[in-house]
Amino acid sequence: MWTICGMADERLMERVTVLFLFSMFVAASTYEDEHLVERFERPLGEIMKLEDEALKSDAAKVRVESALKKLAEQNGGCRRYKLVNISSGTRQVVDGFNFEFVVEVESVPTEKCATEQPEGISEVYKITIYEPSGTGREKRHTFEKIMHGQS
Known part of the structure; x- marks a missing residue:
């Protein structure tokens, strides 16, 4: 018992x-x-808006500035882009991460093409950055120039 x-x-x-x-x-x-x-209510793959703290973080700035270097390369090196402000951003978890940022930049001519436009101009871009998971896979960047006030 x-x-x-x-x-x-x-x-x-x-x-x-x-x-x-x-x-x-x-x-x-x-x-x-x-x-x-x-x-755990958010389904995988949902696009999540980044909060102000995340937009102002060093990690966000590094991602955007790295993408702006790629934009300068795509444009033949005639302009460099200085980050002024990250207006908004999203993050999506896929086979890696998709980030989308709306940024204001100052587009400044380089010595290579100084005759193109003598002074810097303010521009707004939507930048998409895909950071794949795994090693040996390259990031992909897409850029869309948008009008001020549009996002």
């Missing part, structure tokens, strides 16, 4: 332990006011 009760106590303790560990997981997985269920 005692062995039956002992086994029942062991099973109860296992269940209590599992419940306790699950509770700790839930507590550790939530932060600030975000509930566990809300964190």
